[in-house]
Amino acid sequence: MEVADSLVKITEKYLTRRRVKQYIRKERSKRRHFIIDWLDAFLWAAGVVLLLNQYLIQAYQIPSPSMEKTLIVGDRIFVNKLVYGPELLPGIAKLPSPIKPKRGDIIIFENPQYISQGPIFDVLQRIIYMLTLSMVDIDKNPDGTPKHHFLIKRAAAADGDTIKNIDGYIYFKPEGESEWLDETTYRTRLDQKNKTQRLIKDENYNTIRLGSHAIALNNSGATLTSDESSAYSQIQTDRDYFDLYSIQFYANKSELALNRTSKIDFATYYKDINGQFVPHGWILPLGDNRDNSKDGRSFGIISKKEVLGQAMIKYWPLNRFGLIK
Known part of the structure; x- marks a missing residue:
């Protein structure tokens, strides 16, 4: 009986202490300002969002x-x-x-x-x-x-892969192959369903080539004809003629034809001619x-x-x- 009485007393003491702690915690919570409660909830939610965004x-x-x-x-x-x-x-x-x-x-x-x-x-x-x-x-x-x-x-x-850009169209030469593939053929081979969008019409590239040539002439101090001047203006102000990559290529090509000692970016120029190689892992x-x-x-x-x-x-x-x- 003494052992049983001791266990009862210990249990009651434990439960009483537990109830006191719960009561104190509850009273403290009542006295805490609602802004603190809101801030706690926000910080907890923010932590969850950060973890999800960073890792998932x-x-x-x-x-x-x-x-x-x-x-x-x-x-x-x-x-x-x-x-x-x-x-x-x-x-x-x-x-x-x-x-x-x-x-x-x-x-x-x-x-x-x-x-x-x-x-x-x-x-x-x-x-x-x-x-x-x-x-x-x-x-x-x-x-x-x-x-x-x-x-x-x-x-x-x-x-x-090796990739080349010609008048806005992308061509691919997969590793080990000698022939260039147009993008549609290449994507079909890979079973890709996505489609690309073009804004510039094929017929506008005559103006782009002429305007790019005019850039090289203008850089050399030459006087432009009316057609060259018009094309020069169009490729810089009209969205229908503004293909940044083609303009750069044709301007470099004309620059090099006019001046063999030109300081064009040869790395970019020859990459445009020969294609850009993409190593494994890239x-x-x-x-x-x-x-x-x-x-x-x-x-x-x-x-x-x-x-x-x-x-x-x-x-x-x-x-x-x-x-x-």
Whole structure:
């Protein structure tokens, strides 16, 4: 009986102490201001959002028309951050993944031409961007437009491909082959269903070639004919004639014909003539809207290790909701 009585007393003492602690906790909770409760709930939710955005799914807003009609300006999308291995922290080393980006994937990566304001700002900007589901972006240009810190493009070529741009059309030469394939044939071989968009008509390239030649003449101090002057004006002011990559190529070609000692960018020029080789483990990203996209034709190839995620779903506006292909 003495043992039983001792157990009862110990149990009662424990339960009494437990009830007292619960009572004190409850009273403290009553006295705590509602703002503190709200802040606790917000911080907890923010932590969950940050973890989800950093390691699983992240929200982005499309800032430019470079991927039309697949993605249009203002589309809000979710990106799969886990598939290729998430970053440990924003801008810091990535975890490995057995899945690698492949041709046809719509990928997100850091803009190779982006100028950082420092690691602290970068981390703060990405945290705010993630917490607000892409609603608030503090990384802006002087005119108030968001900087293109991250780019979303399609992985067009990879792993031994050679790629060439001729009058806005892309041609591919897969590794080990000698013939160039037009893009339609190449995508059919890979069973890709996506379509690209062209804004410039084929017949406009006579004006583009003449206007580009006029650029070289103008640089040499020569007097332009009326046709050359008109074409020169058109390729710089009329969107229907503005193919940045072709203008650069034809201007360099004319410059070299006029002056063999010209200081043109020979690396870019011969890449345009012979094609750009994409080594294994690397990707050449291109926009689906070929005549309005600053992409790998400008900044070059990127390593697969630099790919941060794969575009997965459009969630806003609702009439654009759907999987991204």
